[in-house]
Amino acid sequence: MLTIKNLHASIEGTPILKGINLEIKAGEIHAIMGPNGSGKSTLASVLAGREEYEVTEGEVNFKGKDLLDLAPEDRAREGVFLAFQYPVEIPGVSTTNFLRTAVNQVREYRGQDPLDAVKFLSVMKEKMKLVEIDQKLLSRSLNEGFSGGEKKRNEIFQMAMLEPTLSILDETDSGLDIDALKIVSNGVNKLKTSETATIVVTHYQRLLDYIVPDFVHVLYNGRIVKSGTKDLALELEEKGYDWIKEEADAASV
Amino acid sequence: MATAIITDILETLLKSSNTTSFPAIREKAKTLALEKGLPEIKEEEYKFTAIQRKLEKSITDFSTAKNISLTTAHIQDALPEGYEGDFLVFNNGRVDLELSKLSKQGYEATLLSSSASDLFGTIAKNEKDVFTAINTSGFEDGIHIQVKKNQKVEKPIHLLFFNQTNEGQVIPTRVLIEIEENAEASFLENSISLDETPYFFNQVVEVKAAQNSKSHYAKLQNESRQAVSVSNFETNIYRDAVFSHTVISLNGDMVRNNLSLNLLDSGVEGNMYGLYLLNGKTHVDNHTNVDHTKPNSDSNELYKGILADSSRGVFNGKIFVRQDAQKTNAFQQNNNILLSEDATINTKPQLEIWADDVKCSHGCTTGQLDEEALFYLQARGIAKDQAKGLLLFAFAGEILEHISDEPFKNHITNLVKERLGSNI
Numbered sequence: 001m002l003t004i005k006n007l008h009a010s011i012e013g014t015p016i017l018k019g020i021n022l023e024i025k026a027g028e029i030h031a032i033m034g035p036n037g038s039g040k041s042t043l044a045s046v047l048a049g050r051e052e053y054e055v056t057e058g059e060v061n062f063k064g065k066d067l068l069d070l071a072p073e074d075r076a077r078e079g080v081f082l083a084f085q086y087p088v089e090i091p092g093v094s095t096t097n098f099l100r101t102a103v104n105q106v107r108e109y110r111g112q113d114p115l116d117a118v119k120f121l122s123v124m125k126e127k128m129k130l131v132e133i134d135q136k137l138l139s140r141s142l143n144e145g146f147s148g149g150e151k152k153r154n155e156i157f158q159m160a161m162l163e164p165t166l167s168i169l170d171e172t173d174s175g176l177d178i179d180a181l182k183i184v185s186n187g188v189n190k191l192k193t194s195e196t197a198t199i200v201v202t203h204y205q206r207l208l209d210y211i212v213p214d215f216v217h218v219l220y221n222g223r224i225v226k227s228g229t230k231d232l233a234l235e236l237e238e239k240g241y242d243w244i245k246e247e248a249d250a251a252s253v
Numbered sequence: 254m255a256t257a258i259i260t261d262i263l264e265t266l267l268k269s270s271n272t273t274s275f276p277a278i279r280e281k282a283k284t285l286a287l288e289k290g291l292p293e294i295k296e297e298e299y300k301f302t303a304i305q306r307k308l309e310k311s312i313t314d315f316s317t318a319k320n321i322s323l324t325t326a327h328i329q330d331a332l333p334e335g336y337e338g339d340f341l342v343f344n345n346g347r348v349d350l351e352l353s354k355l356s357k358q359g360y361e362a363t364l365l366s367s368s369a370s371d372l373f374g375t376i377a378k379n380e381k382d383v384f385t386a387i388n389t390s391g392f393e394d395g396i397h398i399q400v401k402k403n404q405k406v407e408k409p410i411h412l413l414f415f416n417q418t419n420e421g422q423v424i425p426t427r428v429l430i431e432i433e434e435n436a437e438a439s440f441l442e443n444s445i446s447l448d449e450t451p452y453f454f455n456q457v458v459e460v461k462a463a464q465n466s467k468s469h470y471a472k473l474q475n476e477s478r479q480a481v482s483v484s485n486f487e488t489n490i491y492r493d494a495v496f497s498h499t500v501i502s503l504n505g506d507m508v509r510n511n512l513s514l515n516l517l518d519s520g521v522e523g524n525m526y527g528l529y530l531l532n533g534k535t536h537v538d539n540h541t542n543v544d545h546t547k548p549n550s551d552s553n554e555l556y557k558g559i560l561a562d563s564s565r566g567v568f569n570g571k572i573f574v575r576q577d578a579q580k581t582n583a584f585q586q587n588n589n590i591l592l593s594e595d596a597t598i599n600t601k602p603q604l605e606i607w608a609d610d611v612k613c614s615h616g617c618t619t620g621q622l623d624e625e626a627l628f629y630l631q632a633r634g635i636a637k638d639q640a641k642g643l644l645l646f647a648f649a650g651e652i653l654e655h656i657s658d659e660p661f662k663n664h665i666t667n668l669v670k671e672r673l674g675s676n677i
Contacts, residue, residue, distance in 0.1 A: 073631045102630075
């Protein structure tokens with residue numbers, strides 16, 4: 001589904017990603033872990049098309065298309081979804097209106113008929129249950145005054161509405177208490193099918209107790225320095241990141 | 254130089270106008286205007302708005318514009334879809350009672366010449382702005398609306414100004430609104446240019462909001478790209494009264510709005526909201542003034558601007574809190590988004606506070622569109638242009654919320670959405 005080859009990216013001239021290689025197949029869950037500043041969120045942002053980052057080398061192929069060639073909205077319409085680490089508050093735009101616009105633009109791109117107000121509402125009600133989100137919240141301005149947990153639930157709710165094939169969860173667990181974490185993870189798991197794939201970017205192993213990855217990759221200094229199964233995450237939890245850094249630093253000398 | 258132009262204007266204006274009412278007041282205003290002259294760019298109040306130069310260029314004939322031929326079709330076109338209230342038609346500034354629809358339920362509407370109200374000329378002071386003095390000396394006839402004591406006028410009264418001149422003439426117009434004790438009413442205003450010929454619209458509106466009254470005035474400025482427009486809107490507000498003013502400026506060549514709320518007693522709430530959505534070379538200058546004279550009154554002010562192309566916006570917000578006016582709450586905010594490098598905004602809050610126990614705040618922001626919010630919307634599949642439109646409309650929408658008449662609000666909302674490329 002997704003093939004990343006030798007991906008280099010920089011921001012304002014500073015290289016952050018220095019040669020990422022990754023292959024993700026339908027049905028798989030990949031966790032990207034790593035110490036702060038290793039480039040995890042940059043990778044998520046580059047895949048979603050954030051303009052501040054400049055891709056200097058490498059390629060990304062998504063379902064046979066050159067992903068890097070697409071505008072952010074077209075990536076979303078092709079089925080890439082980024083759950084933001086810091087969802088943006090947008091006063092004056094109601095979540096419901098915004099989502100209806102988004103869903104219908106995505107549907108139009110995919111050659112589907114737009115959902116009318118009634119149909120949209122019934123789909124919304126169904127998906128709301130997945131993340132236990134309250135309708136009152138959705139009639140308010142997008143994310144405005146939402147708690148951290150509400151914002152993250154809203155991200156997963158949007159994911160449910162947009163039905164992506166590749167979901168990238170950027171530190172979705174940060175700032176969540178255990179209950180909220182369970183709700184969010186539960187939503188992600190329910191949405192998972194054999195046709196879709198998930199990238200979970202996280203600093204902590206905790207989230208991976210609930211969203212169990214098939215593969216774990218450790219990002220350090222802009223490269224994937226170690227890959228393994230979910231056991232690698234447990235090892236990191238126990239031993240921290242220092243041994244990975246030492247190994248990687250030794251190898252690069 | 255200034256004297257030459259003011260003499261030209263006044264002589265031509267007065268020669269062409271039929272100004273028999275209020276002879277003494279008019280004579281005084283004329284003397285004052287001649288003394289004062291047109292504001293020059295070095296004058297603080299008109300520092301960013303070169304109105305004299307604009308008038309010299311656009312207005313070739315300073316005589317009063319004659320009546321144009323207006324029909325009910327013009328009015329139907331101008332009224333918002335679904336509008337059910339009354340309306341008052343102005344033909345090049347003169348009241349046309351024939352074409353107006355005035356139920357007069359709870360209010361009276363009479364020509365100023367026949368009402369001869371003592372209030373006339375006492376609220377809008379000629380010495381405050383020379384364009385008020387020019388208006389006072391040169392307008393032909395205006396309207397006096399009196400909302401009767403204890404009456405609630407359910408539907409709004411819509412003032413429709415139809416403007417069209419031959420070769421850039423002057424359109425003076427005058428309105429006096431009196432909202433008596435415990436009365437409630439709302440007013441809408443729209444100026445309609447019937448063609449693209451330049452003209453100089455010179456408006457004075459005086460409002461008295463008596464004790465415990467509630468009123469709202471909402472105004473749309475969507476004139477032609479050639480229109481030069483100066484409005485002096487002066488309001489005296491008395492004990493426990495609420496008065497709100499909303500102005501939406503979308504089009505024109507050069508527009509200057511002087512808006513003053515004089516809070517003359519305690520328990521008053523005065524609100525001012527404004528939105529200017531400019532493109533091309535349109536220049537809109539909002540000078541507002543709120544004067545707290547007695548304790549325990551509140552004022553709120555929020556003006557927002559979106560400026561594209563080489564448009565220019567000016568915001569000047571004065572707040573006076575007199576020594577007597579303890580426990581005043583006065584808030585002022587001006588936020589701007591610049592969409593082009595050639596667009597300009599000059600914004601200046603001006604607070605003068607003599608009382609010591611008050612809550613006053615002011616702030617202004619000027620920036621570009623929030624890139625992070627734009628990316629967020631795009632990342633959900635919304636096209637960039639639409640995402641921009643959505644964000645800009647969300648920014649502007651906060652002001653539109655203050656217009657209570659649904660048909661008028663919808664009418665303006667559609668114009669705003671069209672301008673912002675947001676059809677969501």
